[in-house]
Every structure is written in C-alpha cells, then in structure tokens.
Amino acid sequence: MSVAKQMLQVAQNAKRASQTLASLSSAVKNELLQQMAQALLNHTEALIEANEKDLVAARVAGLAPAMIDRLALDAQRIRGMADGLREVAALLDPVGEVTGMWRRPNDLQIGRMRVPLGVIGIVYESRPNVTADAAGLCLKSGNAVILRGGKEAIHSNLAIGKVLKSELERMRLPAAAIQIIETTDRTAILELLKLEEEIDLIIPRGGEGLIRFVSENSRIPVIKHYKGVCHTFVDASADYEKAEKICINAKVQRPGVCNAMETLLIHQDIAETFVPHIATAMRAQGVELRGCKTTCEFAADVQPATEEDWYAEYLDLTLAVRIVANLDEAMEHIRKYGSLHTEVIITRDYENSQRFLREINSSVVMVNTSSRFSDGNQFGLGAEIGISTTKLHSFGPMGLEDLTTRKFIVLGDGQIRT
C-alpha cells in the first residue's frame, strides 16, 4: 500500500474512533488514563528494552549526547510518564461544559457547549515521553490522536503506543483512538498534512525547522510557536532589589527554554545606577552581556550588541541589554523585535503597568514577576499540550480547553422565523 493510502486509512480510522471518544463519560476516560499509567509501569522492562534499540542506533549514527539524553528512557522517566497520565486524569473534563446560555426575545435559549476538536495530529522529535503526554491530553479532551515522532525514537514510541493501545482494547474502546505512525519516511508527514477532511488540528513540537516544515506544508490548521524572544523592561520607578531578583531568575533559572529572558530593557533615568548593578549580578551568574552603546558606557565587560542580537533567542547564558528613553520606546522595541511570547514590566507606577498590560499584545504580558512563569502548569491549566504565539484559536500556553471548540446549542419550543 502506498504511503498516501496508509495515511488516509490512519486518518479515516481516527475520525471514526473520534466519534466514540466524543461521547465517552469523564469517568470512563479517567479510568482509561489510570489503567494506562499502571500499564506503563508494569511494562517498564519492555519499554527500556525497546528504547535500548533506539539508543544503539543513535550511538551508531553518532547523535549528540544532548540528543541521546532526550531520547533515553529509564525507570524514573517511565514513572514520570505514568504520573503525567494520572495528573491528566485528575483535571476537570472540558467536554460538555456550557460556557454561557442566554434567552432571546422569542424565548429561544442559546448556549455554547464545549466539544472535542475531533482528530489531532502531533508531529514531534526525539522525546518519547511526548507520546504518552500528548495521547493523555488528547484522550481526556475526547479527541483521537495521530502521533508521528522522530525516527530516532521509533522503537520507543511504538512500544509506548502498544502498551497504551492494549488498554483501549481491554476497555473495548476503539484502538484507532491512538495511532503511532510506523513509517519514518518524511513523505508520511506530507501526506498527513493534506488530510483536512479527516484531521482537525496539527501541533508540531520541536525545533524551528520542524515547525516551519509542518506549517508550510499543511492544509490543516497548525498551532505553533517558532521561538521565545522574551523581554523584561525595568521602568524608572522599579524597586532595584525586586528587579534584580526577577531579572536573574528570568535569565538564569533555566536559560535553555523558550520563556527565559533574552533581552533586558532599562529606562534611561536609572541606567547610570541600575546598569552597573545588574551587570555585576549577571556576571556573577556567568551571564555574558551584549549591550547598546549606553549600556557599554555604564558597565565594563559588555560586548557591543549588533542588530541581530535584538532578534536573538540565545537559549543560553547570554543577554542583550538596551537603554530606552521611556515606556513607549520599550514597547516599540518589543513590537519590532519580539516573538509574541512573553513580556514583563517591572514598575511601581500604576499607569505604566496598565498601559503595558493593555498595549503589549504578546501572548503573555506580566507585571513584576519572572517570565519563567509563562507555562500552562504554572498558570494552573494543568499539563501543557503546547504554546501558541499565533493568535487563531489559542494564544499562549495551551491546556485541555484548547483541544476543544464550542458548538451552539439552541432550545426551542416550536419557534419559527418570520
């Protein structure tokens, strides 16, 4: 069978399964997730064995140690996957929630009810835990899921998929609710991305290259984020101690992730005192600074920043620093160079805090806290299926609710239109 036909069959089976999933009760879905968690633990040895095949191939192919680390499964990581499924079981089921209901002059009652999206395709890279995490979130929200992981992790993903699917079968639920694509050929992705009649949403998870590839080739809606160039603006009225604590946390606590700070903007009125202060504190944490001209004047050991630095997502201990004339210039900089991910203002000024909150239209806008909180779990959404920096459907960290849509329900009593 051609890859195109295989993918069509996968998608059609998923669509059929999604109809059953959409009307499962929360109790059944939670029971399923609990059983799956237990099954993963019970199959720890088999999963590690399958993973070993991927690791051997990875070493032969000479993959980088960081990549091999992301790929590796051990008992602890398998426990992590099981815990993840149990956490999702504990989340409130969004399906069936009526988010509002109102009465019209003719006595029709109009409401909006959350329903699953239907079929969700996840295209990801080398982390095998995404297989269990994404499957759990999709099932809990009543969606069928098609999982297409990286070829480096194919044995691990298939093994995890087999364990999860056996629980579907044991509970007499459609096995096509979770499907792992076995073809590691990239044409399989291209074929999937054409099936707009069967698949409702594609979520790519991985590097910018993968995300651009998916986005440029998909006829199906894609929710994505390319990068996180997060800004912190220290306003003239900022409390220095809080500002320092927040900036250090935003840059240093975990520099390799998308919600870490990449550019620090400082109000010119405090530059002379705050720049040397924060420069010393950053250097003590091993952070290398790249600054505008004024920054370089006020602190030693700062490399001059180039235009590219303002666009850079360093993902390491490097920080761009720029002095701005005022709030407007800070907001202008963010609009020009930002990636719509997360922006922070540190201020004691009420008016400036409100203007920043209202006028910066990035997906997350914060006052007086660290950009590192920009995360579905930290926001209380539960586990995160992804982050969106495009505005359609979802904007910012995405939880269960973002895997649903709302239909209109209308309760009548014989009304007709005249």
Place this chain on the structure above:
Amino acid sequence: MSVAKQMLQVAQNAKRASQTLASLSSAVKNELLQQMAQALLNHTEALIEANEKDLVAARVAGLAPAMIDRLALDAQRIRGMADGLREVAALLDPVGEVTGMWRRPNDLQIGRMRVPLGVIGIVYESRPNVTADAAGLCLKSGNAVILRGGKEAIHSNLAIGKVLKSELERMRLPAAAIQIIETTDRTAILELLKLEEEIDLIIPRGGEGLIRFVSENSRIPVIKHYKGVCHTFVDASADYEKAEKICINAKVQRPGVCNAMETLLIHQDIAETFVPHIATAMRAQGVELRGCKTTCEFAADVQPATEEDWYAEYLDLTLAVRIVANLDEAMEHIRKYGSLHTEVIITRDYENSQRFLREINSSVVMVNTSSRFSDGNQFGLGAEIGISTTKLHSFGPMGLEDLTTRKFIVLGDGQIRT
C-alpha cells in the same frame, strides 16, 4: 511595482495601522463608525454613480440578472449599509474584556484579556455592501482590514472605501486601517495569501469555488464554511403540528440560504401517518420531494432519491426525505452526509433531546425550532462576519468576539520561579 510588492506594502501598512487600532477607546471607535455611516448617506449620489459603472460593465459582460441584482446599489441599500455601521457601533466592544482571573498558590493573579487579532483579510464576490459591513466589524474589534472584492464591483467598492477612509483621515486615524485592493487580477489574492507574517486571518465570503481557491492557496489561517446541508429529524414522539410548522419554515421561508433545511429525517414509527401529512403540506408550498424507498411508499409524487441527494445543498424548493429506524440511525445519517452546519431534532422525549444535543457535533444543534434561526443576529451576537463549519477558533455564526483572541495577563509582586 509588481503585484507581490504592492500586496506586501498593503499588508505592512495594515500591520502598522493595526497597532494604533488595538488601543483605541470604544468611544473613539463608535464615533468613527457613526461618522462613516453619515458619510455614506451624504455620498449617496456619488456611490450610485460609481455603482452605475459596474452595472454597465456587468450588462455588457452579460452577467445573470440575479448577479446584477446583488451588485446594484440604490438609496435604500446605502441606507442599509449606514444602518449596519450604526448597529455595530451600538454593540459592546469585546477588546479589553477580561474573561476570567484567578489566583495561584504563590499569589500570582492570572487572567485572560481579549485583544484584536490584528490584520484581517476579507475576500468576497459581488455584493458591495460587504465592504462597509466587514470594515465596520473589523474596526469595532480593533483590527485593520484588507478588502478584496470581486472585479464586477470594483468601482462601487473603491467608492465606498474612499468615503470610509476619508472619515479615518478626518479623525486623524491611520488610513491604512481600511484598504481596498485595486488590482482585480487574481494573482493579488495569491500574493496576499502568502503574507502570514502580516495578516492574521482570512475570511472568504462567497461561493464554494472561491472558498476552496482561498483555502487551498493560503498560508494564513482561513475561517470558512463550504455549504449548509442542514437536517431536521422528526422523532417518534414529535408533536405533528409543531413539526409541520417548523419543517415548512426551515424549508420554505428562504430556501436559497445556507441555514435552510435540505434533508428531512423521519422516525419509522410515525412514517405511515407523518409522511403523507408533511408531503401534502410541502407540495402545497411548491416543494419537490426526493425520498427513500419507504417515503415513496407512503406518499405520492415523490421522486426516488439517489445517493447524491443525501449530500445535496439544493438551495431551492427541493427536499430530500428519509425514513430512519431510530435516533441512532438519524445521527449516523447526519454524521455521514452532513456539513457540520445546523441540525435540528423535533421531539417531546427528554432523553432523545439530550442525546441529540450532546452527540451531534455540528456547529449548531437545535431542539424544536427552525434551522433558519442559525444566524449571528438571531443568536444575539449582533452583525455576522461569517459562519465557520471548521472547528478551529470559531464554530458556527461569528460575531465581534470571533475577531479577537485572548492573551494572558499576569499580575505579580516580585514572585520568582524556584
């Protein structure tokens, strides 16, 4: 300048304008809409003159009378556009609404605030009133709009655009908030559809051909609906009188629109009595019936339906009728042949009404009323920018709220992540 460069410039200007629009107060936006309404009335003569050029060209080109009617402007239709703008001015502004705010254990307050999408592209056909209607809705929700109407209406659209833009200028607002594409060449659409960095959403309005063309060529998210194959299921327990009234209304009141009923499903237990009853009533209204085998047995003058009839959006006085064994078979039929637009059950049975509401995941699901109510205005959303039968972002009739997205806002007091 090449068409590609022209379109890029249009889109970049729109993006810049959208930043100003996003932070306009409701008072300013309402004043603008009122002024625009008045300006349209003041320029009635000039608009009719411009429209005359389109009408002459349409007659020369031998366009169908129905098409010429859609194209024509007179004083009444211009008053209609002005009234439309005033109605939009009267709607609640969705921008800035905080739809929820909660407190985390670390005292962070997390909320979600509605913000404009940014830049919206509308691709439409021959009705010039769409120019004013769409511009009004986009402006009120703080978005810049790029309007690309059909070439048959180019003089009318440019004239309407000129009137609207002069009011933007008079109020010292960016004129690029509304842009009418002057190039009638189809490559202009293709170029616009590539500009995903500048344009946030495309809404095509028109026939299925246009919508498919836009959808297949766009890198920008598209909200669309192809067709409305709306079903009404008359359950065994239905009140005959109500059922008849509703079915006649759904089919006959305005058969040429997407929310008219196209297929009637009837429970087999009442077929013997209800089929002849409704067949007589439909025939009295001039409706031609195409029925399944059982339908043909119970009523005279019914043409046998073919498989294509179940998929058909007749948009005229033709109705497909099918007898089903029970609610499950009715729902199966709807899932197989439906277009996710609007489905109705007529019943007195509580359990069946609830199952239908929960298990049918079309964009609008109704109990005991006419599908003709499936409309933004009828639902109380105010003027409608379109209907979506795809699930991402919006599902069903779309109002002002659907032209916004929600960003996260986070209020802190020095919190850092550990």
